Amino acid sequence: MVDSAFASDEFIRAQLADWQRELGSARRLAANTLEAYSRDVGQFLSFLAGHTGGPVTLATLKELRGADIRAFMAQRREESLGSRSLARVLSALKSFFRFLEREGVVATEALNVIRTPKIPKSLPKALTVIEARQTIAETEKMEEEPWVAARDMAVLSLCYGAGLRISEALALTSGDLESQVLRVTGKGGKVRLVPLIEAVRKAIDLYLELCPFKSWPEEPLFRGVKGGVLSPRLIQLRMVQLRSALQLPPSATPHALRHSFATHLLGRGGDLRAIQELLGHASLSTTQIYTAVDTDRLLESYRKAHPRG
Structure with a gap:
């Protein structure tokens, strides 16, 4: 996986920083959630850079396919990431791309074809x-x-x-x-x-x-x-x-x-x-x-x- 610091060009890094600021101020996400979302999107951009053979640019995002996201999710699953964490990853990606669409940067349908992983319901543990x-x-x-x-x-x-x-x-x-x-x-x-x-x-x-x-x-x-x-x-x-x-x-x-x-x-x-x-x-x-x-x-x-x- 490509180092996240070099995974995208300057324009995409600027968009990422703007998105993070919006999450922290307008949506007031908890610090842990903001950190997790930022890490998830950073890992995706690193994967995409390695997947396409170069830093992620606006053109890369415009050509994004559902297969690219599935490949990333499959890799994360192979790294023993559970369904709950994978659902959070997908939520982070959707948040980032919704931000890009609102800003008029890019719109993509790729995420719409990805199904959220099923999260098994954990049974509550009662005392005798x-x-x-x-x-x-x-x-x-x-x-x-x-x-x-x-x-x-x-x-x-x-x-x-x-x-x-x-x-x-x-x-x-x-x-x-x-x-x-x-x-x-x-x-x-x-x-x-x-x-x-x-x-x-x-x-x-x-x-x-x-x-x-x-x-x-x-x-x-x-x-x-x-x-x-x-x-x-x-x-x-x-x-x-x-x-x-x-x-x-x-x-x-x-x-x-x-x-x-x-x-x-x-x-x-x-x-x-x-x-x-x-x-x-x-x-x-x-x-x-x-x-x-x-x-x-x-x-x-x-x-x-x-x-x-």
Whole structure:
């Protein structure tokens, strides 16, 4: 592969720099994404220079064919790049060429004939019922300050006992809390009502009783030690401690407790539509992934228990 610094002529390098500036300012891409996109396009230009036998020019891009892009993608696949990364590469190339078209530099149909690699859906990893219960119970032993221990236990109880995302739990205010129902604001600002089981309600009540900061209706329910908004990082670190104490796998995260909520409900005969509403999924197809998780669990139990397993 040709050195990216010499892969294209001065005009194309200038266009590349303008595109990168647009990504960083107008689209405000995260630094890591901007770096990855820039690297992907740079690697493509290097490949194209080697493929055509000279620096990439405007004429090179005008003659670009679908076969050239397929050859590049095939090479990246041979370098053990996974489907998710290949999809990002294709996204970066499309972004760059859309920019060139908007600027009136060049328009190409070559990318339109390239199909995005299929990304296999990874199944969420749930804890067992025993592991989930142990995680909640062990939380109060991990902190010398009683109100902080009660706070963390209440947050994790909401993840497992109400299926909340960690961001949803930490965004709650006292005004969202009613006697038996919780008003949760999910993705896209969509509000849903989630029933509170007794164990979760007790965990929240204990935290409110011990918390040294007065809780006003419009202020965050869960506070940091100085009274400010609680950082999700602190709950994630608490889960790291719990994983170590209980010898749980690395997949045991706050979000895994939400997965466990859905998986255990489904395993006990919960209705898929009801679980969709509780989780705040916009589409039933998102919730249906838990049917695969439960099937895997049943098959594993079958293999272990059946005489011919």
